[in-house]
Amino acid sequence: MGGKSKKTTIGYWYALGLHMGLCRGPVDEVVEVQVGEKRAYKGSLSADSTGFTSIRVNKRGLFGGEKREGGLDGTLHILFGKADMQRHAGLTRMLGGLVPAFRGVTTAFWDGWLSAMNPYLKHWSFRVRRTTEGWENGCWYPEKAAIWMDNGQIKAMNPAHILYQVYTDTRMGRGLPPSFMDDASWRAVADKLHAEGFGLCLKWTRQDTIDAFGQIVLNHIGGGVHVDRQSGKIKIMLIRDDYNPAALPLFDADSGLLEVEEFESMTLLAAPNEIIVKFVSPADGKEREVRARNAASLAVTDGAVISETREYPGIPTSEIAGRVALRDLKITSGGLKKCNLKLDRRAALLVPGDVFRISAPELGITNMILRAGRVEYGEGTDGTVTIEAIQDVFGMPSASYHTDEESGYVPPEFIPRAAPDSAVFDSPYREILRAVGANEARLLDVHASFVGAVAESPGGLHEGYDVATRTGNAPFTVNAEFQGTFCPVAELASALTITATTATLPAGSFIPPEATGEAALIGEEIVRVVSFNEATGVISLGRGCLDTVPQAHDAGTRIWFYGAHDDLGYCATEYAAGTNAQVKLLTRMTNGERLAEGSAPTVSLLLTGRQGRPYPPGSFRINGQAYPASITLNQFAASMQITWAHRDRLLQADLLVDTLSGSMGPEPGTTYRLRITDDAGAVVADVSGLTGTSWTWQFPPINLQSPGSHLPTGAHTFLLESIRDGVTSYQRHEWTVVFP
Numbered sequence: 250m251g252g253k254s255k256k257t258t259i260g261y262w263y264a265l266g267l268h269m270g271l272c273r274g275p276v277d278e279v280v281e282v283q284v285g286e287k288r289a290y291k292g293s294l295s296a297d298s299t300g301f302t303s304i305r306v307n308k309r310g311l312f313g314g315e316k317r318e319g320g321l322d323g324t325l326h327i328l329f330g331k332a333d334m335q336r337h338a339g340l341t342r343m344l345g346g347l348v349p350a351f352r353g354v355t356t357a358f359w360d361g362w363l364s365a366m367n368p369y370l371k372h373w374s375f376r377v378r379r380t381t382e383g384w385e386n387g388c389w390y391p392e393k394a395a396i397w398m399d400n401g402q403i404k405a406m407n408p409a410h411i412l413y414q415v416y417t418d419t420r421m422g423r424g425l426p427p428s429f430m431d432d433a434s435w436r437a438v439a440d441k442l443h444a445e446g447f448g449l450c451l452k453w454t455r456q457d458t459i460d461a462f463g464q465i466v467l468n469h470i471g472g473g474v475h476v477d478r479q480s481g482k483i484k485i486m487l488i489r490d491d492y493n494p495a496a497l498p499l500f501d502a503d504s505g506l507l508e509v510e511e512f513e514s515m516t517l518l519a520a521p522n523e524i525i526v527k528f529v530s531p532a533d534g535k536e537r538e539v540r541a542r543n544a545a546s547l548a549v550t551d552g553a554v555i556s557e558t559r560e561y562p563g564i565p566t567s568e569i570a571g572r573v574a575l576r577d578l579k580i581t582s583g584g585l586k587k588c589n590l591k592l593d594r595r596a597a598l599l600v601p602g603d604v605f606r607i608s609a610p611e612l613g614i615t616n617m618i619l620r621a622g623r624v625e626y627g628e629g630t631d632g633t634v635t636i637e638a639i640q641d642v643f644g645m646p647s648a649s650y651h652t653d654e655e656s657g658y659v660p661p662e663f664i665p666r667a668a669p670d671s672a673v674f675d676s677p678y679r680e681i682l683r684a685v686g687a688n689e690a691r692l693l694d695v696h697a698s699f700v701g702a703v704a705e706s707p708g709g710l711h712e713g714y715d716v717a718t719r720t721g722n723a724p725f726t727v728n729a730e731f732q733g734t735f736c737p738v739a740e741l742a743s744a745l746t747i748t749a750t751t752a753t754l755p756a757g758s759f760i761p762p763e764a765t766g767e768a769a770l771i772g773e774e775i776v777r778v779v780s781f782n783e784a785t786g787v788i789s790l791g792r793g794c795l796d797t798v799p800q801a802h803d804a805g806t807r808i809w810f811y812g813a814h815d816d817l818g819y820c821a822t823e824y825a826a827g828t829n830a831q832v833k834l835l836t837r838m839t840n841g842e843r844l845a846e847g848s849a850p851t852v853s854l855l856l857t858g859r860q861g862r863p864y865p866p867g868s869f870r871i872n873g874q875a876y877p878a879s880i881t882l883n884q885f886a887a888s889m890q891i892t893w894a895h896r897d898r899l900l901q902a903d904l905l906v907d908t909l910s911g912s913m914g915p916e917p918g919t920t921y922r923l924r925i926t927d928d929a930g931a932v933v934a935d936v937s938g939l940t941g942t943s944w945t946w947q948f949p950p951i952n953l954q955s956p957g958s959h960l961p962t963g964a965h966t967f968l969l970e971s972i973r974d975g976v977t978s979y980q981r982h983e984w985t986v987v988f989p
Contacts, residue, residue, distance in 0.1 A: 262319060263368055266343040267359040273421065274330025274355030275300075276379040284321060284363070285371030287311050287841030294327050300334025300350075302327055310715075310727060311841045312364065312371070323361010329382075330355045353420075376531065380406045385420070389413050389427070393439045396448030399566045403531055405448025408470045408563075409439035409485065415453075415463050416474075416483060423459055431482040438485045442470060450531040451563030469561050471576060473602035486602050490641070494606070494618060498599075501608040505595035507633060509609050512588040521557035521581050526574040528564035539567050541574035557581065586617065586640040596634040599624060604641055665836050665844035668704035668714065670738070672770065672809060673832045673852045675859035676701035676819060677795050677979070679768075679903050684731060684819050687902065695861030695976060696826040700854065702818035702834055703770065703809040706735035710839045716820040717833040717846065725833055725846055726822070732837070733818025737761055737810040742786065745771070745802040747876050750779075750909075752808075754786045760810055767812025768905055773980075774800045777905040778810065791907030796864050796898070796979040799876070799908055826858030857979065863919050863971040864901070865978040866893035866942075867908040871967055871986055879987040884957035891923060892943040893969060893982075912942060919973045928964040937972070961988045 271279075275296065282290040289311060294302050303326045311320035328337055334350050340358045341348045357375065364371065380395040381388040388394055389410065396405045413435055415422045442448070449469055453462060467473060471488045500506040522543040530537055542554070559577055564570045590607065592599075599605060603621045608614060619638035627633045676699040682690040700718050713734045717725040739758040754760075764778045769790075777791035788808075793799040811817045824830055833849040872880050872889040882889065896906065897914020906913055921939040925946070926932055936944060949959040965988060970981035 261368075262362050262365045264323070264362045265359070265370075266339075267357075267363070267370075267373075268340060268344070269357045269359070269373060271355045271357060271375050271377060272379075273383070274328075274353060275334075275382045276329060276355050276377045277382045278378050279327050279357075279375055280378060281376035282306075282325065282357075283374045283376075283841075285312060286839075288838070289321055289841070290325065291842070296327075296329040296331060296334075300329055300331040300352075301337055302329075306361075308841065309362070310843075313732070314365075314728075317365075318367045319362065319365025321361065321363055323359060323363070326358040326360070328356045328358065331382075374534070378404050380404070380410070384414065385418060386427075389417075390436055390439055393436075393443045396443055396446060398446060398448055398569070403448075403450065403565045405450050405531075405565050407439050407442055408447065408449050408466050408472075409435055409442055411449060411451065411453070411466050412463055412474065412485065415459060415466070421453065421455065421459075425483070429483055431477060431480065431484040434484040434486065438472065438487055441487055441489070441491075447569060448565065449563035450529075450565040466563070469563050469573070471573075473600075475600045475602070478598055478600070488602055488620070492604055497604055497606045497618065498596075499606045499608065499616070500590075500592055500596060505593045506590065506607055506609065507593055508591040509607070509612055509614070510589040510591070512586065512612060512614075521555045521578075523554050523556040524574045524578045524581065525556060525558040526564070526570045526577070527558060527560045528567075528570045529562050531565050537567060537570070539570045539574055541571065541578045543578055588619075588638055590619075590636045590638055592634045592636065594632055594634065596636070597626060599634065599636065665711065665838050665842055665848075666707040666709075667844060667849050668707060668735075668834055668836055670807065671702060671704040671834055671852075672807075673700065673702045673834070673854055674773075675699070675854065675856050675979075676817075677775070678860040678898050679795050679901075679905075680817055680819065681860045683815070683903055685821075690860075691899070693823075693860065695974070696858040697861060698824045698826055698828065698856035698858050699860065700820040700822070700824075700830055700832055700856070702733060702832070703736040703738075703811045703816065704733060704818065704834050704836075705738050707836060711735070711836050712839045714818060714834045714836045715843065716818045717835050717849075718820050718822055718824075719831050720824070720828060725831075727835065728821045731819040731821055733834070734814065734816045736816035737764070737813060739808050739810070741771075741802060741804050741806045741808065743804045745806070747799045747801045750792060751787055751789050754781075754788055754808075756786055758786060760788070761813040764810040764813040766905075767810070768794065770809040770811060772800060772802050772806055773797065774802070775905075777907055778812070791905065791909070793867065793908030794905045795901075796859065796862065798865050798869070798980050798982050824856050826856060826861075828856045830854050830856055858976070859979045862898075862976050862979045863916055863973040864896035864898045865971050865980050865982060866921060866969060867896050867906070867910060867912075868892070868894035869908070869969060869982040869984075871984065876984050877986055879989060881989055882957075882960050884960070885951060886948065886960065887951065888945050888947045890943055890945050891967065891969070893921070894942060895919075896971070915971075916973060919971055922968075922970050922972055922977075924968040926966050926968075927961070933961070933965065963988060 279294040289306055289308060296302060303324055306321050306325050309320040309322050312318035328351055330351060330353050332352055334352050336348060336350045339360055381391050393407055394410045396407055398405050416425050417427055447470060472486060474485050477484045523540055525538055525540045527536055527538045561573060599621050601621055601624055604618060606616055606618055608616055618641045620641040622637040625635040680701055681699055700716055702716055704714050713732050715727045715732055717727045719725045739754045742753040742755045745752045760781050767778055769776050769778050775794045775797045777794050779789035779791055781788045832852045832854055833846060835849055836844045870892045871877060895912035895915040897916045899916055900914050922937045923944050925934040952958050964985050966985045968981060968983045971978040
């Protein structure tokens, strides 16, 4: 019964229009978009004259390509929400009916393909910047609104500007007129924070009250806001050690100090001697932490750590976090004097955060500098001012020495780099079988070839690589069905002889525990890792596995432990034997960013149909010896034997059978060829069609007048290979022996 075959549908691509609200707008720019924690875009998108902008995103392999969950292919529109922004035509068509322009809110509109196989939406996240946009009547003091940090990688907002907008914005803040603000003090603080490089990246939500959010900002920078008791305007100050002690107001018995109450010192034994500051990196949204310790307090407590954690979500860099940790440590680590004071009306202008001096010789206090905390001004008939004060140590350090405490943290790097080292090869049958399954592997044409690779990680946020291939001048193509992960690698500390089963690795070499019993690659030889002694660096190996034979390797030869976690890159594109393929390894980062083709070196690889070739014989012996340098024969010897063991590509499947193991198989149709040549290159013996595991080299008849003259002399080279259906083994045994 005839008929056309039907094409099987295994999945679908999904396209959708998405309208996503980001934040109250407008914002200055959108600098990064991630979908499913993979980077879809990085750059700078800002509004054009229409109030929005668009960019084409073509990353169909972002989630693994069509064999996995597809990727993105469409247009991303950012609607910035400016007051004069017009309606977006594409969004209007999608929504239909009466559609607003969405002014006052920043939104994103995606139109295009967004996944394959999986119909469920992935999480979208946007990294935005806002410093000068979003002000009702133009940005206040725009020259100092933005603070660039971390060598220009982070654009933060000046905290003074954040607070100024909190007080004056009518939509989100208190809505006070700018005339209520003491402009000189606000500009001075903005200048100081800009000079300190102290910017914040902080999300402003309405889940907390306005006062609570403002206090969060003040806690970050160490500042205070108060109403000036003379002008009635709102002033801001920074708590810093930027004063002249001699110019501070002095209160003593003759100048307003009425009483000193509860004068005490904070104890070192109970106070924290370690401050941990937690913050969020705007580069990747992950929480980091730094810590500062008080060495003097640790000495008093015999090394016992009394730790206290502070969360500062708006701090963008570990450098600022370290300075804040030192600042807070000085305040909390003990040894400071604190007291309650009663002063007369000459202290009526003091506000929380002000610095002043007191002298009380009867209490042993001479010219002590204090910082005002809570201030109570009393009733009109009382005439006293009550202040809770503490000895001043509140200066913000200009530098810090800290350790970023997140385990294994490397400062984010978002530029893919080429692998430092790699090896590209024709994939052996076992690795094809493990990739596609035994049934599909057995159906392959024996002359088919597939590109395989191992690669070393460039470090940082790289997570793997794709294998891109081409022939001739065709474009490079990536088959994203099989993506390589980076391979653990080490070097031989000394030369490895052809018969040795142990090697030494340099001190400190790392081998995953999972590597034991698995495959590794040394040069062009596949070995099995038997054991590894981390203390001595000695590694035991099963030599000449799969379709390879033992080889000698120099010191410094790299060992790729690709079997530990299947760290083998594989390209599913099938090539015919004899094809010259060009290969690039395109490294990939955790956010989906992939190395540009032009930045990856090109490797040329002649493919030989390796996966379909018979395995070479194992346990190769010449007169009972494995790879002897020389053989001395009895002068009356009539012959010598060459022996080997069967190997079977299909029967062995994914087993790692080393060269010393006994016979397995052979694969049906396999025969052996043995060829012997002398030092002049003349063929002494050339025998094909062997089906057993030995061959006897018969010498000429013995001349009793001259015993030994019939024996071979000089160097002789022995070559042994497997043949099946006219196809020879990928590697063969080839060894030279000297007959004295």
